Structure formats: structure tokens, C-alpha cells
Amino acid sequence: MQVLLVKRPSARNEPFADHWALPGGFIDLDRDADLEACAIRKLKEKTNVATPYLEQVGTWGNAERDPRGWSTTTVYFALIAADATALLAGGNATDVKWATVEGNRVRDKLAFDHTELLRAAVNRLRSKVEYTSLPAFLMPNEFTLTELQRVYEITLDRTLEKKAFRTRVLATDLLEEVPRRREGANRPAQLFKLKNRKRTVFFARALQRE
Amino acid sequence: MQVLLVKRPSARNEPFADHWALPGGFIDLDRDADLEACAIRKLKEKTNVATPYLEQVGTWGNAERDPRGWSTTTVYFALIAADATALLAGGNATDVKWATVEGNRVRDKLAFDHTELLRAAVNRLRSKVEYTSLPAFLMPNEFTLTELQRVYEITLDRTLEKKAFRTRVLATDLLEEVPRRREGANRPAQLFKLKNRKRTVFFARALQRE
DNA sequence: AGAATAGTGTCTCTAAGACAGTATGAT
DNA sequence: ATCATACTGTCTTAGAGACACTATTCT
Numbered sequence A, B: 001m002q003v004l005l006v007k008r009p010s011a012r013n014e015p016f017a018d019h020w021a022l023p024g025g026f027i028d029l030d031r032d033a034d035l036e037a038c039a040i041r042k043l044k045e046k047t048n049v050a051t052p053y054l055e056q057v058g059t060w061g062n063a064e065r066d067p068r069g070w071s072t073t074t075v076y077f078a079l080i081a082a083d084a085t086a087l088l089a090g091g092n093a094t095d096v097k098w099a100t101v102e103g104n105r106v107r108d109k110l111a112f113d114h115t116e117l118l119r120a121a122v123n124r125l126r127s128k129v130e131y132t133s134l135p136a137f138l139m140p141n142e143f144t145l146t147e148l149q150r151v152y153e154i155t156l157d158r159t160l161e162k163k164a165f166r167t168r169v170l171a172t173d174l175l176e177e178v179p180r181r182r183e184g185a186n187r188p189a190q191l192f193k194l195k196n197r198k199r200t201v202f203f204a205r206a207l208q209r210e
Numbered sequence C: 001a002g003a004a005t006a007g008t009g010t011c012t013c014t015a016a017g018a019c020a021g022t023a024t025g026a027t
Numbered sequence D: 001a002t003c004a005t006a007c008t009g010t011c012t013t014a015g016a017g018a019c020a021c022t023a024t025t026c027t
Helices: A035-047 A114-129 A134-138 A145-156 A162-171 B035-047 B114-129 B134-138 B145-156 B162-171
Strands: A002-007 A053-062 A071-079 A096-100 A175-182 A189-194 B002-007 B053-062 B071-079 B096-100 B175-182 B189-194
Touching: A002 A035, A035 A053, A035 A071, A035 B053, A053 A114, A053 B035, A053 B053, A071 A114, A071 A134, A071 B071, A114 A134, A114 A145, A134 A145, A145 A162, A145 A189, B002 B035, B035 B053, B035 B071, B053 B114, B071 B114, B071 B134, B114 B134, B114 B145, B134 B145, B145 B162, B145 B189
Parallel strands: none
Antiparallel strands: A002 A096, A053 A071, A175 A189, B002 B096, B053 B071, B175 B189
């Protein structure tokens, strides 16, 4: 699991110059119809990707988070499949990268309170993965059940029991078999695709905690 | 279930003059340490109550929601026990009242996009009531299991099965018996109090949907 | 005794977890 | 045949739901 970071400009008067930060920026009152449109625009400027999933995490506002004074930030997270990530640098950011999420943080020291914002976003994602199909938004077009389970395991940072996982997923109408198999040095695996690339499926029960 | 409303001032230049609205206002950069402090302050101005539970629902921002132009509002909901509500009028609001929530709205036509904000808050509350002890924050100091169940039923707007409800609640360490009973024209009921008036208990499973 | 509400016994059902077993491909 | 991974059978367990039953107070 990785998170997109952008490098802050190095100009002396910029707060947290040269630090890595979550991608973001100010609302453009003329171009942004609403907050979500602003988030989509900012993301597209960095990745050129139309995200299949975007969720508002919350809003942080206080006097300390930005040295320039009282400010608020509304945090969204997007889920982007690994095969759809062509990065673009430019704009106010001198560099862009994907950073691996370890636990619920990243090795780099982030600008502002972004470590806290990332932590909240990862926690939100994790808790929803317990009872939804959110990881499906991270899959390429066709994938095997084992691959989907692996993505669940990566986002949750723990292993899942294979039979229970498969029964659970196949009991919903999330997936659809495609008449192809993933070949390897072993028994080939059935390939699946999402029945609906927009819809989130909610499971009846959450996975067992811990 | 009721929601606190305040009446907008009647001055001609005020948007939505004389309409009922959710209580709120602008951040005071000098007095409000952060967004939550602002919410607590605004609530206290109207009810003079320190809320036992406050949760951020989300942030709405666009150019249309306020005729004065682009604006954002961060919505919080508080849960306040019915026995702790001494209302105060004053400030910018000429009147204050509790309005009954029917479905996920209120009979009055609300100012701005507050009907939508209320809908979102009620939906958030409902969905969390399915798997948490949030309604416990709406209870007076001592209460019976039947009374707690009734509050669950009111917030969820559906009946629950008595035995399942009691088993579920008593299986956690949410409650503590007190050596008193609620007397009536029938068998007296055991009284309980919360073991911890701050903590939210999360149940292993959500209640069955519908 | 009867009404009313409190509280329990117990069966069913669903879905998660555990884990051993079988299946099917490549080498 | 062996290895590796895919996939299944089946038992256990937790907890929700249904619903009839018993318990305890008042009038």
C-alpha cells in the first residue's frame, strides 16, 4: 500500500520547504464547484488519474497546523489501482512520489500535520475494509480471488483465512467470472472482474477484529 | 428524537431571515482553539449543556449553499440526554427550540442546505447505532434495559427483539447494575448505569439491516 | 384473579474461523 | 512423481432473531 506525496517548494518563505506532503492545495472559488471537485482537480494535477473511489475523511482546523495562522483542511482519500498510476510533476510541487505505508505512517517526515491526517485516513480505510469491498477499487480489470485476498491483507496488515474470504466474497454479487484463467507454474486460477466498477458492497458482518 | 434549531435573525439583509436553522456560526479565530472547540462553544451558547458526545459528520462546501457566496460548513452532532436540556435564547438567534425528527427530517423548512446536513447527521447516527452504544449517551443517569432499548428503537425507527437486545448489551461491559429498581403498576425493573460515561462500546456485529 | 411489564429458555439460522483434504497445472 | 498454488468439505463457534414461556409487581 502506497500513498502519493508531493514535495513542497523550496522557496525560503514557504512553510515546510522541501518537505514531503500529502497532495492538496487551496480551493479555487472560480473553478471548483464544490469541495469534492477541488479534491478531484488536485489529484488529477498530480496523477492524471480519474479516481474510482473518493471519500471524505474529515476536516482539521486550528491555529497551529500552519505557521501562517488558523487554517482548515478537508481530507479526502482516493483509491487508485497500482496499474493506473502515471505520475506528473509540476505546478507548485517540484516532485511527486509514491511512498509505502508502514503501519499507518510513511518513513518521510511530512509537512504540517500531514502525518496525523494520513494516520486518520489509513485508519478510516482499514476500518471500512473490515466490512466493505473497498479494496476492489485497488484491483486491475481482471484478477484472481487470491490476488484480491492479498490486497485485503495488505490494507488490513494481517492475514485472512482463505475459505472464509472466498465464501464471503462470492456470497455477494460483487464479482463476475471471466472465461479466462491466470496461468503459472501451478494450477491456473479463475479470473474475475467487478460486476460494477462504481459500487461498494457492504458485508453483513465485519471481519473478526484482530 | 429531537434536534435543536435556532431561528435566524429577521433583519432584511440576513439570508434566510426568520427561518429555522441548525445551530452554528463562524469560527472565532481568537477564542476557538480548533473546530471542535468552536462547535462546543456554539452548542453551549444555545443549550448551556456540556455534551457527553460530539462527532464530526463532514464538511460541505460550494458556491450555492449560502447566497453570500462560496462557503464551507463543518457539521458536528452532539447527543444530549432529554433530562439535561435547559434552553437559552439570545445572541444572534431570536429563538431556540427542539424539533422532532421524523424519518430523517424535521417539519420546518430549514435555512441554507441544513435539511441536507441534518439528513446526513441522522443517517450517520443511525448507521452507528447499528453497531455501537451511542444511544447510551441519550440516557439519564439510571435507566432500565427496556428504556435503553426504547431509545435504540427511536433512533433506528424500528423495533428490536427484546432477548437479542438484552443479551447483546449485557455481553459487553457497558452497564452496571445499581441496587435499585424502577417501580410501577407491574413487575419492577432493574436499574442500570453506564460503567463509563465517556466510552463508546463497539459491538462485534451490526444489527440485522431492516 | 387479572393486567402489565420484566425477564428467561431454547431453537434456528447465518456466516466467520480453522484446518485438512482434493484438484490441476508446470517441470 | 513432485511441487506449487487453486479450490473445497466440513466441523466449530459466536451471536442475532424468533417466540413462547415464566416472574413479579399492582389493582
